[in-house]
Amino acid sequence: MQIDYYSNTQDGHPHVVKDGHPHVVKDCRPHVSTRWPPRDGLQGKAVVDEQAYREGKLGTARPAGEGTSELINKEKLSQGRLFTRSFEDGLGFEYVMFYNDAEKRIVCVFQGGPHLQGMPGFFHGGAIATMIDATVGMNAIVSGGIVMTANLNINFKRPIPLCSIVLINSQLDKIEGRKLLVSCNVQSVDEKILYTEATSLFVKLNPEKEFDIKELVLKSAPPA
Numbered sequence: 001m002q003i004d005y006y007s008n009t010q011d012g013h014p015h016v017v018k019d020g021h022p023h024v025v026k027d028c029r030p031h032v033s034t035r036w037p038p039r040d041g042l043q044g045k046a047v048v049d050e051q052a053y054r055e056g057k058l059g060t061a062r063p064a065g066e067g068t069s070e071l072i073n074k075e076k077l078s079q080g081r082l083f084t085r086s087f088e089d090g091l092g093f094e095y096v097m098f099y100n101d102a103e104k105r106i107v108c109v110f111q112g113g114p115h116l117q118g119m120p121g122f123f124h125g126g127a128i129a130t131m132i133d134a135t136v137g138m139n140a141i142v143s144g145g146i147v148m149t150a151n152l153n154i155n156f157k158r159p160i161p162l163c164s165i166v167l168i169n170s171q172l173d174k175i176e177g178r179k180l181l182v183s184c185n186v187q188s189v190d191e192k193i194l195y196t197e198a199t200s201l202f203v204k205l206n207p208e209k210e211f212d213i214k215e216l217v218l219k220s221a222p223p224a
């Protein structure tokens, strides 16, 4: 068995496991300790300035002493959790993903809980969008490495009943340089109802940049 992206599967981090054919992507438990951004076990180029992160400087808009407020303080950052793993068991996002490496696609079996309600009795559109982003995002990550969502287009065709089980079928369509185009649909388990369709664009973070995530945080800081 080969473990990608995260070498430590005991620490509560999400991780990707390649396990023969089809490859299986498992998002590990317990979700309550899942943290983002990842700090341990990330293979390859670090995207976070570890020292700055530990010292709580990562989210500082400007160097201390210039009278600027902290964007994100160390304590709050340390409480970070993967959004889809931030609910109590059964109340939020319950899912497992199966990755087929040969076909570059993921099937996600998703059962949302009652805290994802929008219109009474149906899922909130944002919850559906989150699960779509997580699935196409994982497809892009396992296909291309560290990426961020640049564009996500969703057509909601039918409301999805709360607590029902659905399939999210995701497919890598094209890679153009740093851009990965991934499409997906959401269907009932018997594949008779098409609930949602989506297309997405993911961009691989620029390898020329030294601190990608840090730079993004700093760029996003509101004016002092």
Ligand SMILES: CCCCCCCCCCCCCCCC(=O)SCCNC(=O)CCNC(=O)[C@H](O)C(C)(C)COP(=O)(O)OP(=O)(O)OC[C@H]1O[C@@H](n2cnc3c(N)ncnc32)[C@H](O)[C@@H]1OP(=O)(O)O
Residues within 6 Å of the ligand: 005, 014, 015, 082, 133, 134, 135, 137, 138, 141, 145, 146, 147, 148, 149, 150, 151, 177, 178, 179, 201, 203, 204, 205, 206, 216
């Ligand atoms: C790592 C291990 C993880 C392991 C597991 C982790 C946990 C499990 C996670 C599950 C998966 C969750 C997945 C969620 C992922 C998010 O939700 S990410 C959060 C939402 N996204 C964001 O906040 C991104 C905000 N945007 C940005 O930071 C920047 O715009 C980007 C996307 C990084 C791109 O910036 P850049 O690197 O400077 O790229 P840039 O040079 O501007 O553009 C590159 C190319 O893309 C094109 N492009 C860029 N944006 C667009 C756009 N919106 N439309 C069209 N084209 C565009 C450009 O035109 C350009 O094209 P070419 O000229 O090359 O043909």
